[in-house]
Amino acid sequence: xxxxxxxxxxxxxxxxxxxxxxxxxxxxxxxxxxxxxxxxxxxxxxxxxxxxxxxxxxxxxxxxxxxxxxxxxxxxxxxxxxxxxxxxxxxxxxxxxxxxxxxxxxxxxxxxxxxxxxxxxxxxxxxxxxxxxxxxxxxxxxxxxxxxxxxxxxxxxxxxxxxxxxxxxxxxxxxxxxxxxx
Amino acid sequence: xxxxxxxxxxxxxxxxxxxxxxxxxxxxxxxxxxxxxxxxxxxxxxxxxxxxxxxxxxxxxxxxxxxxxxxxxxxxxxxxxxxxxxxxxxxxxxxxxxxxxxxxxxxxxxxxxxxxxxxxxxxxxxxxxxxxxxxxxxxxxxxxxxxxxxxxxxxxxxxxxxxxxxxxxxxxxxxxxxxxxx
Numbered sequence: 138x139x140x141x142x143x144x145x146x147x148x149x150x151x152x153x154x155x156x157x158x159x160x161x162x163x164x165x166x167x168x169x170x171x172x173x174x175x176x177x178x179x180x181x182x183x184x185x186x187x188x189x190x191x192x193x194x195x196x197x198x199x200x201x202x203x204x205x206x207x208x209x210x211x212x213x214x215x216x217x218x219x220x221x222x223x224x225x226x227x228x229x230x231x232x233x234x235x236x237x238x239x240x241x242x243x244x245x246x247x248x249x250x251x252x253x254x255x256x257x258x259x260x261x262x263x264x265x266x267x268x269x270x271x272x273x274x275x276x277x278x279x280x281x282x283x284x285x286x287x288x289x290x291x292x293x294x295x296x297x298x299x300x301x302x303x304x305x306x307x308x309x310x311x312x313x314x315x316x317x318x319x
Numbered sequence: 320x321x322x323x324x325x326x327x328x329x330x331x332x333x334x335x336x337x338x339x340x341x342x343x344x345x346x347x348x349x350x351x352x353x354x355x356x357x358x359x360x361x362x363x364x365x366x367x368x369x370x371x372x373x374x375x376x377x378x379x380x381x382x383x384x385x386x387x388x389x390x391x392x393x394x395x396x397x398x399x400x401x402x403x404x405x406x407x408x409x410x411x412x413x414x415x416x417x418x419x420x421x422x423x424x425x426x427x428x429x430x431x432x433x434x435x436x437x438x439x440x441x442x443x444x445x446x447x448x449x450x451x452x453x454x455x456x457x458x459x460x461x462x463x464x465x466x467x468x469x470x471x472x473x474x475x476x477x478x479x480x481x482x483x484x485x486x487x488x489x490x491x492x493x494x495x496x497x498x499x500x501x
Contacts, residue, residue, distance in 0.1 A: 158341065159340065159341025159342075160341075160412075161411075161412060161413075161450030161451040162451050163451040163452060166451065190408065190410055190453060190476065191408045191453070191455055191476055193406065193455070195377075195403075195406050195478050196378065196406055196408065196476055196477060196478055197476075198380070198408065198410075198474075198476035221377075224375065224377050224378055225378075226372065226373045226378065226380065228372055228380075229343075230342075230343060231343075268343030269343040269344050269345040269348065270345065271372060271373070273373055273375070292380075292474075294372065294373055294378055294379075294380035294476060295378060296377050296378055
């Protein structure tokens with residue numbers, strides 16, 4: 138669980154990365170950046186900061202911010218209510234993203250799972266995304282990603298986001314954020 | 320019809336605007352920016368420069384560049400093969416965009432149609448998009464847009480683009496570009 142203070146601090150930090158990436162936010166967006174710690178309480182290692190631009194029944198677009206070496210844990214987007222799972226494209230805008238998907242395992246990966254969580258990272262085909270580079274995932278593909286040493290800002294273009302339906306490899310993960318009410 | 324030289328010049332100019340907006344392109348994207356003059360042969364007045372990031376059966380994302388006062392002419396995206404028409408969100412990244420949609424007509428619009436084309440502009444509800452501001456169009460909504468005096472860079476997040484199906488109000492418009500083969 139994140140305290141309000143931790144969430145506020147992460148939001149301020151995320152705003153700094155978005156600014157470096159030259160991305161303009163409205164004041165209401167800047168204030169409401171989603172901070173996801175996936176219920177593990179180790180935001181620096183396992184976490185993601187999200188600006189949601191649009192999420193309709195058909196289309197979703199977001200800006201993702203990852204702090205240096207921050208990891209979005211392994212998951213997939215299954216079919217929901219008879220509709221094919223979420224199809225998503227990640228386009229790196231700033232920094233470097235290491236994306237892992239099914240395929241031939243890389244011998245010396247550039248990223249590694251957060252300490253103690255190794256068992257829940259099972260796909261090891263590495264895709265490196267520098268600014269202007271992008272990758273499209275077909276629905277239900279297991280994937281995880283981690284920022285390089287500078288951090289990363291990544292645009293996500295996809296079909297509808299239904300975060301509550303995501304399936305994480307790590308059984309301890311809780312996708313929907315819980316912020317302490319104090 | 321655009322000559323190769325005109326198209327190359329427009330591409331170089333569009334790259335300049337994308338750079339001002341802080342948007343990173345790969346070399347192959349920078350070389351292949353689409354230059355659409357809509358068959359009218361007056362690119363400065365009626366035209367659009369496009370970087371297509373992804374266009375699958377479900378999702379499309381693009382960066383649009385408009386030179387100062389350049390206009391994307393009035394059109395709509397109809398239902399195609401039983402599927403609802405294209406749903407699109409325009410998000411201004413840099414500059415100013417004046418977007419016109421159905422609704423109460425604005426008394427003193429900030430933009431005006433290209434000279435001689437006035438009859439083919441019929442919707443006059445004005446939406447002004449500055450950096451960070453966005454607008455979502457439901458399928459089949461008539462719309463046109465024009466950049467302000469600085470030009471504009473706008474992200475488009477949408478369902479599949481099927482440009483050949485677009486319906487323009489101006490019967491002289493030909494959406495798919497024709498470039499002189501010389």
